[in-house]
Structure formats: C-alpha cells, structure tokens
Amino acid sequence: MKAQAYPFFDTTGVPDDLCPIAVKPNPMLPGEWRSMKPIVDRAKCVKCAVCWLYCPVQCVVEKRAWFDIDYATCKGCGICATECPQRAIAMVEEAA
Amino acid sequence: MSAAGDAIAIAPESEAKRGSTIVCDGNEAAAWAVALARVEMVAVYPITPQSSLVEYLAKFVADGTLDAEIVDAEGEHSVLSVLQGAALAGARTYTATCGPGLAFMFEPYLRQPGLRLPMVMSIVTRDTLTPQSVWGGHQDAMSVREVGWIQMYCETVQEVLDTVIMGYRIAEHRDVMLPVNVCHDGNYLSFGATRVDLPAQSDVDAFLARPSVNWHAALDPSRPMAVDPLTGGAGGPGPRTFVKYRKGHCAGMQNALSVIAEAHADWERHTGRKHAPLVESYRMDDAETAIVTIGSMSGAGKDAVDEARARGVPIGLVKVKTYRPFPTDAIVGALADVQAVGVVDRSVSFGWNCGPLYQDVAGALGRAGRQVPSMSFIGGLAGADLTTDHFGRVIERVRQLARDGRSGPTVWINEND
Numbered sequence: 001m002k003a004q005a006y007p008f009f010d011t012t013g014v015p016d017d018l019c020p021i022a023v024k025p026n027p028m029l030p031g032e033w034r035s036m037k038p039i040v041d042r043a044k045c046v047k048c049a050v051c052w053l054y055c056p057v058q059c060v061v062e063k064r065a066w067f068d069i070d071y072a073t074c075k076g077c078g079i080c081a082t083e084c085p086q087r088a089i090a091m092v093e094e095a096a
Numbered sequence: 097m098s099a100a101g102d103a104i105a106i107a108p109e110s111e112a113k114r115g116s117t118i119v120c121d122g123n124e125a126a127a128w129a130v131a132l133a134r135v136e137m138v139a140v141y142p143i144t145p146q147s148s149l150v151e152y153l154a155k156f157v158a159d160g161t162l163d164a165e166i167v168d169a170e171g172e173h174s175v176l177s178v179l180q181g182a183a184l185a186g187a188r189t190y191t192a193t194c195g196p197g198l199a200f201m202f203e204p205y206l207r208q209p210g211l212r213l214p215m216v217m218s219i220v221t222r223d224t225l226t227p228q229s230v231w232g233g234h235q236d237a238m239s240v241r242e243v244g245w246i247q248m249y250c251e252t253v254q255e256v257l258d259t260v261i262m263g264y265r266i267a268e269h270r271d272v273m274l275p276v277n278v279c280h281d282g283n284y285l286s287f288g289a290t291r292v293d294l295p296a297q298s299d300v301d302a303f304l305a306r307p308s309v310n311w312h313a314a315l316d317p318s319r320p321m322a323v324d325p326l327t328g329g330a331g332g333p334g335p336r337t338f339v340k341y342r343k344g345h346c347a348g349m350q351n352a353l354s355v356i357a358e359a360h361a362d363w364e365r366h367t368g369r370k371h372a373p374l375v376e377s378y379r380m381d382d383a384e385t386a387i388v389t390i391g392s393m394s395g396a397g398k399d400a401v402d403e404a405r406a407r408g409v410p411i412g413l414v415k416v417k418t419y420r421p422f423p424t425d426a427i428v429g430a431l432a433d434v435q436a437v438g439v440v441d442r443s444v445s446f447g448w449n450c451g452p453l454y455q456d457v458a459g460a461l462g463r464a465g466r467q468v469p470s471m472s473f474i475g476g477l478a479g480a481d482l483t484t485d486h487f488g489r490v491i492e493r494v495r496q497l498a499r500d501g502r503s504g505p506t507v508w509i510n511e512n513d
Contacts, residue, residue, distance in 0.1 A: 009319040017344025018273060019212045019313045020337075022322035 030057070034076035036091045042066045044088035051080035051089060106297070107160030115296035122256045122285035125292050126192065126218050126278070127152035129260035131162040132300045133216075135190045136307070137182040139167040139175040143197035144230045145282040146220035150192060172201035176217075180204060183213045184315040184323065188264060188307035190215065194282060195222035195236045202240075208275045209244035209345060211324060214267035214309045215275045216260055217245075221391070221442075222282045223478040231479025232282030234391065234443040238452045244345055246276040246352050247420040249391045253290045255371055256280045258363060261295070264304055265359045271351040273312065281392040281442075283479050288392075299366045349421040356418055374423035376415040377430045379405060383412030385494045386431055388439040390416045390453050393475075393482045397440065400487030411491055422456050428464040436469045436498035437461070438490050440509070442476040450474070450506045469497045475509025482509065 008023045045066035052060040052067055059074040060067050069080075081089040106114075114132065126149050130138065138157075140150035156162035165182075169175045172193050179189040193201060198219060208215070223233030237247060246266065250256045256278065263276040280286060310316070313323050329338040353374065360373035378398050380386065389397045394415040401413045414430045416423070431437055439458075441451020448455050450472035458470055473490050476482040486509050497504055 006318050006320060009314070009321040014312045015344065017340045017347070019210070020324050020327045020341055021313050022325040023320075 029072050030075035031072045034074065035094055036076040036078060037071065037094055038069050038074065038076070038078065038081050038089045039092055040066060040068055041088045041090070044086045046086055046088075048085060050083050050085060054079050054083045106163070110156075110159070110161035111297075114294055115299075117291060117293050119289055120253070120292050121148075121287050121289045122250075122253045122280045123149035123220065123287070124152050125253050125257040126260050126280070127156055127162075128292075128294055129257045130164075130190045131156050132295060132297060133190075133261050133264050133304060134188065134301075135162070135164050136187040137165045137167070137179065138162075138190050139169050139178040139182075140191060141169055141172050141175050141193070141197060143172075143194055143222075145222060145232065145286045146192045146194050146197070146218070149218065149220060149286070153190075172197040173204060176201050176204035176208065179215060180208060180211065180213060181315060183215055183309050184211075184313060186307070186310045186314070186316075188215075188268075188309065190217065190260075192218035192220060194220045195224055195230075198236050198240065199224075205240065205245075206243055207324070210341065211313060212273040212345075212348065213275060213313075214264070214273055214307075216263035216267060217275065217277055218256075218260065219277050219279045220282050220286045221279050223443075227478070229478040232284055232286075232442075233477050233479065234279070234281075234441070235477075237277065237279045238441075238443040238445075240277075241420055241452065244274070244349070245420065246272075246274055246349070246356075246418070247279060248276065248356075248418050249279045249416065250281075250285060251392055251394045251415065251417075253285055253288060254292050254369070256285060257292060257294070258367070258369060258371060261300055261304065262356075262359045262363050264307070265362075266352060266355050268305075268307060268309055269351075269355045269359075272348050272355050274345075274348050274352065279391070284392040293367075293369070295367050303362060303366045352421050353418070353423060372415065372417055374416075374418045374426040375430050376417065378413040378415065380412035380414065380430060382410055383434060384410045385436045385491075385498050386412050386414055386434045386438075387487070387490055387494060388414045388416065388427075388431075388437060388453065388457055390419065390440075391442060393440060393442060396482055396484050397487050400484045400491060403484065403488065404491050409491065409495070411494070416453060419453070419456075422460065424460040424463070427457055427460045428466065431457075431461065431466070431468065434468065436471075436494050438471050438473055438494035438497070440473045440475060440482070440487075440490060442474075442482075444474055444477075454506075469501055469503050471497055471504040472506040473509055474506060477510065480510045480513065486510075 224235040439454035454472035
C-alpha cells in the first residue's frame with residue numbers, strides 16, 4: 001500500500017450510528033478472491049509480449065528470459081492464456 | 097458562490113425588498129426563502145405545479161438576488177444526485193419537485209436521509225398518476241412518508257416562506273442531520289398570491305448559522321473516505337452494523353420533534369411570526385368533538401369551525417404541520433378530551449381504505465389507550481376544492497359519530513360533486 005498524501009478522515013466526535021463511511025484503506029487485491037490463476041511455461045515462452053499487451057490490469061512482468069505474472073494484482077481473467085500464440089500459459093484452479 | 101466569510105453581493109433592488117411586504121404566491125415565497133437562507137447550490141427540473149418556483153430561482157440567480165450555483169439537470173434523478181455531491185462538498189442545497197418528478201427522483205431520494213445529508217426540498221404537492229392529473233393533492237408526498245425525510249405541511253403562503261428557512265435550521269442541527277420536505281399544496285398555495293412579509297436579511301442571518309453539512313461524511317481530497325460502503329445485514333460487518341444505522345436514523349427523527357419546536361420558537365423571537373411547530377389546536381378549549389386537517393384545507397376547516405361555534409356547536413380543529421416525525425404525543429394531547437374525531441385527508445392509503453393521516457391519528461390514539469370513535473374523510477383529490485360547506489358536512493358527521501359512540505366507514509367528500 002502506497003503512503004497516503006493526507007491522513008484519512010479522523011472520526012473522533014462523529015457518532016458511529018450516523019452515516020456509513022469507511023476510513024481504513026482496504027486494498028482488496030484480486031489475489032485474495034481470484035478463482036483461476038495463469039501459470040507460464042518458461043520453456044515455451046518466447047517473450048513475444050502478447051500477454052503483456054493484452055493484460056487488462058497490467059500484471060504481466062518481464063523477466064530476463066520469460067514473462068511472468070504478478071499474482072497480487074492478477075484477477076485471473078485468462079485473456080493472456082487465450083491470446084498467447086505459443087500456448088505457453090495455462091489457467092489452473094486456485095487452491096481447491 | 098462565495099467562500100465562507102466573504103461579503104455576499106446582493107443585487108441592490110432585491111436588497112431593498114428584504115424586510116418589506118410584498119404580494120406573491122407560494123412558489124415565489126419559497127424562492128425568496130432560498131435567497132434569504134443563502135443557499136449555495138440549487139439544481140432544478142420543472143414540473144407542474146412547481147415550474148414557476150424553479151423559474152423564480154433561475155431569475156433570482158440571474159439578477160443577483162440569489163448568490164448560488166444553479167444546475168439545469170436533465171431530470172430529477174440527476175437533480176438530487178448533483179445536490180448530494182454538493183452537500184458532501186459542504187454546500188447548503190435546495191430543490192423542489194412533485195408528483196412524477198418525485199417518482200423519477202426516488203432512487204437518490206432514498207439515499208439522502210441515510211447519508212444524513214441536510215437539505216430542504218419543497219414538494220409542491222400534486223396528485224399522482226393514474227388517472228392523469230396535474231393538480232394538487234397530497235398523494236405524492238404521502239407516498240414517500242416512510243422514506244425517512246422530515247415532512248412539514250404548510251397552511252399559508254407566509255408559512256411556506258418561513259418554513260423553508262426554518263427547514264435549514266432543523267435539517268442542519270447536529271442532533272437531527274436529516275433532509276426536510278416542506279410541502280405546500282399545488283395550485284392552492286403554489287399559485288395563490290397573498291400578502292407576504294419578507295424577513296430582514298439580518299434576522300435570517302442571526303437565525304441561521306453558516307452551513308455545516310459535511311462534518312460527518314465528505315467528498316474532500318484532504319480527508320479521504322469511502323462514503324456509503326456496502327453494509328449488509330447478512331454478510332460483511334454483520335447484522336448489527338445495519339441495525340445501528342437504522343436506529344441512528346430513527347433517533348435523529350425523534351430528536352427533530354424538539355428541534356422543530358425550538359426552531360419555531362426562535363423564529364418567533366426573530367420575526368414576531370408564530371406558527372405551530374407540530375400540531376395547532378384551533379378552538380379546542382371545551383371542544384367535545386374535533387376535526388383533524390393538514391395543509392391549506394385547514395383555512396376552510398377553521399372557517400367552518402367558526403361558523404359551527406357561532407351556532408353554539410362545541411367543536412375544534414387540530415391541524416398537523418409536522419407529519420414526519422409523527423408528533424404522537426402532541427396529537428394525543430390535543431385530542432385528549434374529545435368524544436369523536438374526524439380526520440380529513442387529501443390523499444389515500446389504498447391498503448387501509450382510508451386516508452394516511454387518519455391511519456396515523458387512529459394509531460397514535462390506540463397506542464395511548466384512547467378508544468375514540470373516529471372516521472376518515474378523503475377529499476380535495478386532484479385539485480378538487482374543499483369548501484366550508486364540505487367541512488360543515490364533515491362537522492355534522494363527526495357529531496353524529498359522538499352520538500353513535502362507534503367509528504364509521506370512510507367518506508369520500510367530493511363523491512357527488
């Protein structure tokens with residue numbers, strides 16, 4: 001979590017039964033609720049960057065010899081696996 | 097819009113009118129109240145019989161009488177959504193609507209009291225569809241009586257002006273923090289022109305503090321928060337959290353009863369004008385029977401009571417001004433000594449086959465253990481006139497109730513007109 005430029009709202013003196021507000025940052029990263037996760041087969045990956053281009057949440061990270069996934073922000077949509085010309089990405093169930 | 101503390105520019109010709117007596121209708125009186133209350137943002141969409149009210153607002157903004165931002169929104173849903181954003185940013189806000197416009201506004205209308213965002217909105221009451229009608233009746237306002245807004249019904253044009261201003265004092269009170277509907281009867285009050293005393297700006301400024309409406313929830317980059325996050329009863333933070341907010345809302349409504357009374361008393365101190373805050377007892381001393389009224393019909397009702405009193409009939413009238421929160425104790429107190437009660441509604445509670453005000457009055461008396469013969473009268477629908485002759489017949493029927501000693505079926509006053 002990046003540092004906030006301002007402190008969050010101080011609720012001191014505000015009755016807690018007045019209006020529902022949330023003042024604690026809750027990032028709810030997709031890694032906490034994703035149902036399928038992409039696994040990159042490093043031997044098949046040719047670093048064409050098609051997955052990197054298509055990923056809607058920019059969670060594909062470049063390594064020296066392959067592309068990999070940031071599992072904190074990946075939501076498991078599977079677009080990378082569908083688009084990969086080398087069929088190097090497989091979608092697998094999260095811990096069942 | 098001027099920042100807090102700035103001298104606010106008022107057009108010289110409108111400055112001269114403040115503190116003087118003018119002749120105007122209820123829609124213009126409401127617009128004057130908005131100017132005097134120094135409302136900072138209005139959003140509007142016209143609808144009969146409210147249209148001239150928002151035309152007055154637009155004119156007042158254009159000629160400098162009202163120093164506010166005005167948004168001509170594309171519909172009532174946007175009108176109230178715009179104003180919720182403005183209020184969360186700290187502005188004092190106002191709009192007016194009725195009938196189908198209120199229906200189209202319903203979704204943000206539901207959210208406003210739950211956010212505990214103070215504002216004043218006039219409902220220029222209109223009977224609802226269908227049958228097609230563009231005329232007065234309380235059906236629109238009565239249909240939203242359980243949403244959680246404060247509702248006050250006016251009898252006169254002067255009361256419209258005074259109540260819109262008082263509405264801000266009530267809505268913004270820290271123990272209340274709820275939106276206020278000031279209801280004035282379509283056609284009868286919206287277009288009926290009478291003599292109206294405009295309070296001096298200095299009196300209104302002394303009566304109303306600078307607005308403070310977003311101290312509890314705000315759209316403000318310097319104090320970030322999420323407003324209205326998901327608060328379920330089945331999951332998430334658990335049932336108790338949802339219940340807590342509902343109970344808090346109910347507590348705010350009940351607190352409003354004393355705040356409304358206090359605001360009316362203070363208004364009298366500043367302007368010399370006295371309006372009954374919750375219910376008004378008219379000629380109720382030694383009254384054996386009573387009629388209960390709401391809104392502009394009360395004038396004809398009082399005239400009919402005067403005529404009956406002149407003939408020696410011991411009857412009085414109780415007018416309900418504050419309808420939500422329902423002033424249970426004040427109603428039970430006002431009707432403590434009568435032997436029969438007739439309640440005249442300008443709207444219908446379909447499931448109960450009676451008027452909604454009747455239902456509330458009967459409920460309040462019943463819970464207080466008072467078994468009083470009572471009867472519901474429904475009249476004045478879709479702009480129909482309620483005359484002193486009608487009230488004369490209501491009075492005779494209520495006296496008959498006292499003689500019979502039991503309640504009677506609903507009477508539709510204009511059935512044969």
